[in-house]
Amino acid sequence: MSEPLRTLITPERLLHQVRAPGWVVVDCRHDLGNPDFGRAAYAKGHIPGAHFLHMDEELSGPRTGRNGRHPLPDPDALAQRLGELGIDRDTQIVAYDDGGGMYAARLWWLLNWLGHRDVAVLDGGFQAWCSAGGPLTQTPAATTATRFDAQHRPLAVDVNYVDTHKSSEDMLLIDARSPDRFRGENETIDPVGGHIPGAINRFFKDNLGHDGRFKPAEQLRREFTTLLAGRAPQQVVHQCGSGVTACHNLLAMEVAGLPGGRLYPGSWSEWCADTGRAVARGA
Template sequence: MNASFATLIGALDLAQHLHDPGWVVVDCRFDLTNPDFGYQAWRRSHLPGAFYLDLDSDLSGFRTGGNGRHPLPDPAQLAARLGECGIDNHCQVVAYDDTNGMFAARLWWLMRWLGHRRVAVLDGGLQAWCRAAQALDGETPETTARSYTFSLQPGRVDADYVAAHLGKPDMLLVDARSPDRFRGENEMLDPVGGHIPGAINRFFRDNLEEDGCFKQASMLREEFGTLLAGRNPHQVVHQCGSGVTACHNLLAMEAAGFPGSRLYAGSWSEWCADPSRPVATGPA
């Protein structure tokens, strides 16, 4: 039976399958302050055979000014783009970046949203690959386009859902931003500082060891178990600044054995665009 990875995959495991038929590697490198960085870095060198998907143009949709900085892409357009990369419904997809899964987790979540289970993030990213003395190349991969058929899964909520459940025990809102941004300090990306009232803060980098790899599943389970405090994971709604790093917490929960939490994709950048929505500052 073919190996299947649904959350994380180590560099050596990926190396063993890198050239297997039906395995597709996707480079998700990006820099919020330099949007061309990821594509240019991919052109210079990447994991052998890796395709590139861009956070702004491939993994996000059209911005209206009120739907956040990285709204979800149109599912049909994303499915077509996946097909262009040689991905069909049976492929094992592995996403990586050079920022500890910060952007690769977005593709992981999007594919889960489309109904794809065989998708994983390279644990430790490009750095872990290089530490394992694995090769890079600069060749543009060749592929035969395939057809990808999506079946959307109920893994997201919208702003109206969040607003309707503020302060209610059936929603635990988890903000993945850094503690200072959560408190409303040092806000550099959005026009308003603060957080959604009632949210708690779980900085996505708290999912990682010092080497940039995810903590062991047992440790993540202990930490998220404390955060859940007996709640069902289905009651958890993840958010961040724009719906990107929140996916890191979703991935960590899944790796810890807590499936079923959901994403508020618009996140803080959508929430604060409407001045009628409440804002909180300071610690939770």
């Protein structure tokens, strides 16, 4: 029996495993500006046997206006949904999207949060699958429901933790948004531009090469080691706009052999919802 995959899988390998017993593929395609995009893309054509999970409806929880744009889902509700898809503790899961892994990494993190580590993101995503000659289907995947037993892991921190540690050497806060949004420029998604004081910037797309796949592990390790500047990975808290692309940096650090970072799920969209919280701008 082969070792479980816990970070990335190539499309070439998935071609040989896509119908293997005990494997489940999940389509996570999404568009922040068009919530119907993912479901329509899945209906148009998806990897055979893949199920679809919606970013807003299943991979996030209800919004209150103060808890961010993509709050964490209820863990019991997500566990029940995973069980409905035939996922149990022994399942090898593969998540994919068409956005460089930005949405698939969210499912990767959520499953780790629920204690399920045998999950990999399709490196290069939907585009790489098609380029490798992978077949597509419009047929929805058949399901045989089972039970997914969640074993919650403390992989997230809340806004109070970030607020009390933002000036402390105990935490290195890494923001995954684009450099211009980090600086407070060209903000078109959240009502306030800027970043959390003390944060540094690592654009999640910097984890990818020109081919849309993750950079080699050695290169990622060099880049993140420089960024950490002597800090331990366990001191890192990742955030972005709403707790989605921050998971991409968490995955990249795992690929680099630097595990242990945590996620601030509320991220900038939660932070800036309270006008009493400090805002930093510029590089």
